[in-house]
Amino acid sequence: MIGTGETQPLLRSLTNEGQQYALDIDNDKTETIIVEFDPAGDGENPLDWPTPFKWTIVSLLVMTAFTVTMACMSVVPLANEIVHDLSPPDSSSSKSASVLLVTIWELGEAAGPLLIAPLSEMYGRYPVMNACNILFIAATIFAATSNSVSQFVLARMLTGLVVAVNVLNPAIVGDLFISEQRGSAVSLIFLAPLLGGALGPLIGSAVAQTYGWRTSVWMCAMLAMTCEVLFLVCFRETYQVSILRKRAKKMAEHAANSGKTFKTAFDVAEEGGLENAAPSGSWSRLRDAVQRPVQVLFGSGVLMAMSLFGSIVFAFFYVESTSLAGILQDVYGLSPMAVGVCYASFTIGSICSVFICNHLLDRIYIRLRDTNKGVGQPEHRLPLSIIGALTLPLAVAAFGWIPEFAPPLFIMLLAVSFLGCTLMLALIPVMAFIVDAFGVYSASALTGVMVTRCLMGTFMPLTAPPLVDNFGYGWGFSVLALLALLIAPIPILMMRYGQRWRQFSKFSREQQS
Secondary structure (H helix, E strand, C coil): CCCCCCCCCEEECCCCCCCCEEEEEEECCEEEEEEECCCCCCCCCHHHCCHHHHHHHHHHHHHHHHHHHHHHHCCCCCHHHHHHHHCCCCCCCCHHHHHHHHHHHHHHHHHHHHHHHHHHHHHCHHHHHHHHHHHHHHHHHHHHCCCCHHHHHHHHHHHHHCCCHHHHHHHHHHHHCCHHHHHHHHHHHHHHHHHHHHHHHHHHHHHHHHHCHHHHHHHHHHHHHHHHHHHHHHCCCCCHHHHHHHHHHHHHHHCCCCCEEEEEHHHHHHHCCCCCCCCCCCHHHHHHHHHHHHHHHHCCHHHHHHHHHHHHHHHHHHHHHHHHHHHHHHCCCCCHHHHHHHCHHHHHHHHHHHHHHHHHHHHHHHHHHHHCCCCCCHHHHCHHHHHHHHHHHHHHHHHHHHHHHCCCHHHHHHHHHHHHHHHHHHHHHHHHHHHHHHHHHHHHHHHHHHHHHHHHHHHHHHHHHHHHHHHHHHHHHHHHHHHHHHHCHHHHHHHHHHHHHHHHCCCCHHHHC
16 A cells, blocks of 8 residues: 555545545645545455455466466477477478477567556556456467467467466565565465476376377366456455545545545656646556556666566576476487476476475565564565575586486486476565565566566577587586576675665655655
């Protein structure tokens, strides 16, 4: 909730529809009412909703995130088969085409959040989530009916373009829970994609082996339809600004011809004052909302640094995903079905990190808050990320050197699990840090991470095949391990100096207080 004019008296709403509160401001004889939630408790405030209902919404987000990741990852072990099936009979498929078929999803995700996040801040989470879910279903059906590699790649890019859960899920968690309670919810939000990433290749391989790869894609479309039905029935608007805007509109309708103007504190801050207020819902407001992710990203050195860190860390997920199948087939001689099973080892390691974060993220935050005279800082989320950043270079190097010596398979799978553990240990606290640091701008701030992350996830995996071809798995992945080592100091520096650096950004929560 945005605190503006907290010393002003609270006034009863002019409506009789429940208890609604507003702050009265007299500006040049024009009475403007700043609409706020009742600080003593408000049934429309998502922070005051019953805990079981909050976790129902989190469960919906988890299910949708699982579906999205399963749709993304189910084609990973099938990429070569899909490219071969959709290519003309007299053409030869390339490794780059198979990699791009997998990673092009991220290129769509790089563009989608630029519109999805600001629209959610303008119109609310509910309409944006539902619209994107419906478009996701349509794009998945397009993929299932594709007749060429180019069509399938386009469908995959469109599917990634309309994925809303990755950028809005952490923001919705921020809508529902106070800082001290967000760690568990954020951890579960990350657990769902991990399960989807584990079961997607396994189920996709099994279904494709029996019924063909198109059936696997159709299965993902049906699961997405089920999620959307549940969203339409169970989900409620969680964005406080959107809820207050609707309240202000109702109050204005009941107070017609009274000379009073009703606004939210957020709108007043956005408009730069009451005198230059733009009409709510105007095209200028939409334009400003669409531009906000860029403004937030380039208006915060902290966010640019964390975006760089998060994007490179995340890109190693696709490096692993697109490289593991070749290692298991070429070095260990496994069948496609067995390869799909082995992908679960990455998820096992990732789930370990999720449980670590679920158990420790909030506890570390509270402990550091108490040692800081009871004042919590977003930087208190980062200790686990520092551990992940420092261990990631070792995990990447191990992933590359183990195939050089071809030890027993379980050692290779242990290395894959270790890589999954370090990746998520580095990433999860970063998301919680951004939600805490940017408050009501968290969706736009997360977009900065999403865009750089998705661009890196699209193109960085394309460097792995040439490195392996020229230097072998060991030295090729050592180059990538060096990159991981170069970014390892970022969360350390942010832990030490982030609170000071955040003061240079007007989008920081402390600047909004």
